[in-house]
Amino acid sequence: MLPEVRPATFRRSVAEHQAAVRTLLAGLPDALGTQTVPLAAALGRTLASDLTAPRPLPPFANSQMDGYAVRAADLSTGPVPWATLPVAPPIPAGTAAPPLPPGHAAPIMTGAMLPAGADTVVPIEAADPPQFPAFVGGDAPFRDHTTVTLPASFAAGTYVRPAGSDLPAGATALAAGTRLGAAQLGLAAALGLAALPVRRRPRALVLSTGDEVAAPGTELAPGQIHDANTTLLTASLAEAGWDTATAGICADNAAAFEAALADALAPDPDVTDLVLTSGGISQGAYEVVRQALAGRGIAFGSVAMQPGGPQGAGLLALPGTAPVPLLAFPGNPVSSFVSFEVFLRPVLCELLGVPPRPLVQAPLAVALDKPPGKLQVRRGILEDGRFTPLGGPGSHLLHALAHATALALLPPGPGHLDPGTDVPVLTMGDPQ
Amino acid sequence: MLPEVRPATFRRSVAEHQAAVRTLLAGLPDALGTQTVPLAAALGRTLASDLTAPRPLPPFANSQMDGYAVRAADLSTGPVPWATLPVAPPIPAGTAAPPLPPGHAAPIMTGAMLPAGADTVVPIEAADPPQFPAFVGGDAPFRDHTTVTLPASFAAGTYVRPAGSDLPAGATALAAGTRLGAAQLGLAAALGLAALPVRRRPRALVLSTGDEVAAPGTELAPGQIHDANTTLLTASLAEAGWDTATAGICADNAAAFEAALADALAPDPDVTDLVLTSGGISQGAYEVVRQALAGRGIAFGSVAMQPGGPQGAGLLALPGTAPVPLLAFPGNPVSSFVSFEVFLRPVLCELLGVPPRPLVQAPLAVALDKPPGKLQVRRGILEDGRFTPLGGPGSHLLHALAHATALALLPPGPGHLDPGTDVPVLTMGDPQ
CATH class of the missing domain: 2.40.340.10 (MoeA, C-terminal, domain IV)
Structure with missing residues (x-):
C-alpha cells in the first residue's frame, strides 16, 4: 500500500532556509579543531590560529640591487658630486659580511647582508666603471680596477631593505581563518616554518536514494536511471575542501534507509560533520528520507525556489550515533546541484573562510x-x-x-x- | 675569483616573452597523453577526448511531476472542460510501467517512466481530489477514491520529459579539453560512465638556488634566509593542476647545480614536463643558473617588467637526459611569484584548459x-x-x-x- 505522506513542517523563503542551514552548521569551525601539517600538505587548507612571525622579514638589512655598499656620507666629502673610493672585498649573498672599512665601497649582490658601517647601495649601472672588478684575493685582491667612482646623489638608505621592513618579529603574519594559497605558504616558508596549524578538513557522508537509481557502470533495469547525485554532491564538496564518504544508493524503503545511515555513521560517529542525502523528500508517495527521518530530528518542507523547492534539514538523532547535521536535498540532479549552490556552498564559504562564487x-x-x-x-x-x-x-x-x-x-x-x-x-x- | 657573467641573449617585452614561453610549452597537451580514471579521481582533470553519450538522457520518457499519467485526448471528450477517469494502479519510479488502459489515469511520481499510451501528466494539485488514493492491490485496489477528476487544460506532452530531451544518444556530451568539475562529472555519471579518459597531470621539477637560501625548518647561518620559492612555485603549480617534485636547494656552484639537475631528471626523464628554477639568473657575479645552463639550450636575458625582469627559457639539453622545457625565474620571492603569474600561468591555462585568473x-x-x-x-x-x-x-x-x-x-x-x-x-x- 501507499505509505502515508507526512505533512510539510515548514514553508520558507530562500533567505530563511539559508539562515536555518547556517544555524545548523554554526558549530562546524569549532568541531574541526586543529592539526599540524607540513607546508606541502597545507595548500588550500585554513589556518587554525594566528601565525606570529618568529623572526623579522627580511631577517637582516640587505641589498636590493647588485652594486656597491657604501656610507652615503663618503660620497659627498669633496667639492664634486661624486667620490672615488677604494674597492673592498666583495660580499656574496649567504655570508656574514665583515664590517665595511671607512671610505670604502664593497661589491654587493642582491639579497646579500649589508656590512656593518654601510647604509646605502649604489647600483652597478651608476658606477664608473659599471662592472665589478674581478676579485682574485691575496695582497692585490682585484685583477682590474681597484677604485670605483660613484655619484653622490644616493641618499642614506637607498636600495637597502632594512631588517623587519616587510614584517617585524612578533607581528601577526597571517590571521586565523586565512585560506592558505601559494603566497601565504610562501610567507610561512620565508618565516622558516616547515609546518602549519590548520583546521581538520570537514567530512561529509553522501547518500542517494531511490529504487529507480543505479550506480554508474551498472546496467539499467527498465525504468531506472544512473545516479548522478552522489557524484555531483561529492565533487561539489571536494571542490569546497571537504573529504567525503558515500553509503551507496539506498532503496525506497524507510527501514533500509535508516539502517544504511546508522551503519555508515556508527563506526566513526564523531568524524562525520554533515550528512547529505538526495531524493525522497517531496510530495510523492515514496518519500523514503521523509518517512525515515521526520521523527529523527529532521524538519521537511518547501522553500520558495525552483528547482530545489523540497528541502529537509536538522540535527539527525539516530539511536546509537552522535547527533550530526543533516541536509536533505531533492532527487533531481539539477535540483540537488542548485540546492548545494544556494544553501550549502555560501554557508560553508562563510564558516570555513573559503572564497564564495563571485x-x-x-x-x-x-x-x-x-x-x-x-x-x-x-x-x-x-x-x-x-x-x-x-x-x-x-x-x-x-x-x-x-x-x-x-x-x-x-x-x-x-x-x-x-x-x-x-x-x-x-x-x-x-x-x- | 668572480666568474665571468655571460651577456644577456635577449631583451624582450612582456608579450614577446609570453609568446616564447607559449612556443616552448606548445607540445605539452600532446605530451600528456591519456589515462582513464574513476569519476571520483577525475575532479579538476581535463577530458582527453570527446565524450559521446552512450544512451539518451533521460533514457526514457518520464514524469516531471507527481500526478496522473493520462492521454490528453481522454480529458476533453465530453461537453465539460474536465473528465472523470478511473484510476489505474500507480507507477512507482524505477519500474517498467505497464501500458495505461485507455480512458484511465495512473498515479505517477516524478521521474517515473511514462506508461505506453500516456502522453501527459496532470499534477496532483490540479486533480480532484488533490491526493492519491491509497493503493492496497487486489480486486478493489484502492481504499478511498477509485476515480479522479482532471481538468482538460493540459495539452499533450505537458509535464513529460521525452527520452533524449536533455541529450540524444550518440551526441557529444562533453568536448575534449573540458575541465571536469562537479556538473561535468555529474553528467558523466548520469550517462552511466564510471570512469573517464583524462590527460595525465603534468609534472614539474622545481629547484631553488643560492648559497644564502636555507630550507624552512632549518636554522639560519648569518646572512642566510629561508627559501620561499620552492613553496611558492610548487604551490602555484599545484593550484594549476600540476604534480611537482623538488630537488632541494642548489648551492651557488654551476657544476653542483648541473649535477643536481641531471640527477633529478635522470631516473625518470620522460615524466618531467617542465623544469622551473629560481635565482641565479641576473647580472650579479654569482649567477649559477646562467653559468650552468647558458650552453645547455637556455637563453637568458631581460624582460621589460618589474619585478621579474631577469628571465631564462629554453629546451634544456643535458647529457644523458631527454630535452625538457625549462623556465628560469629570478630569486626574489615576489619576482618568482610574479613571473609565474605573468609568464607561466596564462600559458598553462590556455594549453591545459584551466580557467585563467579573471x-x-x-x-x-x-x-x-x-x-x-x-x-x-x-x-x-x-x-x-x-x-x-x-x-x-x-x-x-x-x-x-x-x-x-x-x-x-x-x-x-x-x-x-x-x-x-x-x-x-x-x-x-x-x-x-
Whole structure:
C-alpha cells in the first residue's frame, strides 16, 4: 500500500532556509579543531590560529640591487658630486659580511647582508666603471680596477631593505581563518616554518536514494536511471575542501534507509560533520528520507525556489550515533546541484573562510518566464556581459548544466522578466 | 675569483616573452597523453577526448511531476472542460510501467517512466481530489477514491520529459579539453560512465638556488634566509593542476647545480614536463643558473617588467637526459611569484584548459610611480572597485603579497600614473 505522506513542517523563503542551514552548521569551525601539517600538505587548507612571525622579514638589512655598499656620507666629502673610493672585498649573498672599512665601497649582490658601517647601495649601472672588478684575493685582491667612482646623489638608505621592513618579529603574519594559497605558504616558508596549524578538513557522508537509481557502470533495469547525485554532491564538496564518504544508493524503503545511515555513521560517529542525502523528500508517495527521518530530528518542507523547492534539514538523532547535521536535498540532479549552490556552498564559504562564487548583476539576454513568488535558478552563460540561459528550467537538464558557467538567481516576485532586466548571477568559471 | 657573467641573449617585452614561453610549452597537451580514471579521481582533470553519450538522457520518457499519467485526448471528450477517469494502479519510479488502459489515469511520481499510451501528466494539485488514493492491490485496489477528476487544460506532452530531451544518444556530451568539475562529472555519471579518459597531470621539477637560501625548518647561518620559492612555485603549480617534485636547494656552484639537475631528471626523464628554477639568473657575479645552463639550450636575458625582469627559457639539453622545457625565474620571492603569474600561468591555462585568473580594468586609488618603459606588477587589493597597493614595489615584500588579492599590471610607458587611471588588474580571490 501507499505509505502515508507526512505533512510539510515548514514553508520558507530562500533567505530563511539559508539562515536555518547556517544555524545548523554554526558549530562546524569549532568541531574541526586543529592539526599540524607540513607546508606541502597545507595548500588550500585554513589556518587554525594566528601565525606570529618568529623572526623579522627580511631577517637582516640587505641589498636590493647588485652594486656597491657604501656610507652615503663618503660620497659627498669633496667639492664634486661624486667620490672615488677604494674597492673592498666583495660580499656574496649567504655570508656574514665583515664590517665595511671607512671610505670604502664593497661589491654587493642582491639579497646579500649589508656590512656593518654601510647604509646605502649604489647600483652597478651608476658606477664608473659599471662592472665589478674581478676579485682574485691575496695582497692585490682585484685583477682590474681597484677604485670605483660613484655619484653622490644616493641618499642614506637607498636600495637597502632594512631588517623587519616587510614584517617585524612578533607581528601577526597571517590571521586565523586565512585560506592558505601559494603566497601565504610562501610567507610561512620565508618565516622558516616547515609546518602549519590548520583546521581538520570537514567530512561529509553522501547518500542517494531511490529504487529507480543505479550506480554508474551498472546496467539499467527498465525504468531506472544512473545516479548522478552522489557524484555531483561529492565533487561539489571536494571542490569546497571537504573529504567525503558515500553509503551507496539506498532503496525506497524507510527501514533500509535508516539502517544504511546508522551503519555508515556508527563506526566513526564523531568524524562525520554533515550528512547529505538526495531524493525522497517531496510530495510523492515514496518519500523514503521523509518517512525515515521526520521523527529523527529532521524538519521537511518547501522553500520558495525552483528547482530545489523540497528541502529537509536538522540535527539527525539516530539511536546509537552522535547527533550530526543533516541536509536533505531533492532527487533531481539539477535540483540537488542548485540546492548545494544556494544553501550549502555560501554557508560553508562563510564558516570555513573559503572564497564564495563571485556574484555579479547582469542583464538578461532574453525574456524569461518563471513561477511568480519563487526564486528561480536558471543555468546559462554570461556572454558580452548578458545572461543567456542554456536549456529550460527543467531540473533533469544535466547536459545543459554541464555547459553552464553561470547561475541566474531570478528573484521571487513577478513571473515575467523582460530582456535587459538586471538579475543577480553567480559565476562558476569556464568548464571549457 | 668572480666568474665571468655571460651577456644577456635577449631583451624582450612582456608579450614577446609570453609568446616564447607559449612556443616552448606548445607540445605539452600532446605530451600528456591519456589515462582513464574513476569519476571520483577525475575532479579538476581535463577530458582527453570527446565524450559521446552512450544512451539518451533521460533514457526514457518520464514524469516531471507527481500526478496522473493520462492521454490528453481522454480529458476533453465530453461537453465539460474536465473528465472523470478511473484510476489505474500507480507507477512507482524505477519500474517498467505497464501500458495505461485507455480512458484511465495512473498515479505517477516524478521521474517515473511514462506508461505506453500516456502522453501527459496532470499534477496532483490540479486533480480532484488533490491526493492519491491509497493503493492496497487486489480486486478493489484502492481504499478511498477509485476515480479522479482532471481538468482538460493540459495539452499533450505537458509535464513529460521525452527520452533524449536533455541529450540524444550518440551526441557529444562533453568536448575534449573540458575541465571536469562537479556538473561535468555529474553528467558523466548520469550517462552511466564510471570512469573517464583524462590527460595525465603534468609534472614539474622545481629547484631553488643560492648559497644564502636555507630550507624552512632549518636554522639560519648569518646572512642566510629561508627559501620561499620552492613553496611558492610548487604551490602555484599545484593550484594549476600540476604534480611537482623538488630537488632541494642548489648551492651557488654551476657544476653542483648541473649535477643536481641531471640527477633529478635522470631516473625518470620522460615524466618531467617542465623544469622551473629560481635565482641565479641576473647580472650579479654569482649567477649559477646562467653559468650552468647558458650552453645547455637556455637563453637568458631581460624582460621589460618589474619585478621579474631577469628571465631564462629554453629546451634544456643535458647529457644523458631527454630535452625538457625549462623556465628560469629570478630569486626574489615576489619576482618568482610574479613571473609565474605573468609568464607561466596564462600559458598553462590556455594549453591545459584551466580557467585563467579573471582580468578586470580598475582605476588606481592612489598615484603610483614606476620605471618608465617597463610593465610593473603591483600587489594590492580591489576595494570599492579601485586598486589600492599593499606595500611598495620591492620584490622582497612577501607579507604584503600574502595579503594581496589583486595584481595590477601597470603598463609600460610613462613613469607616473595619477589616481583614477584605469589599469588591468588580475584578481586572485580572497586569502581571508
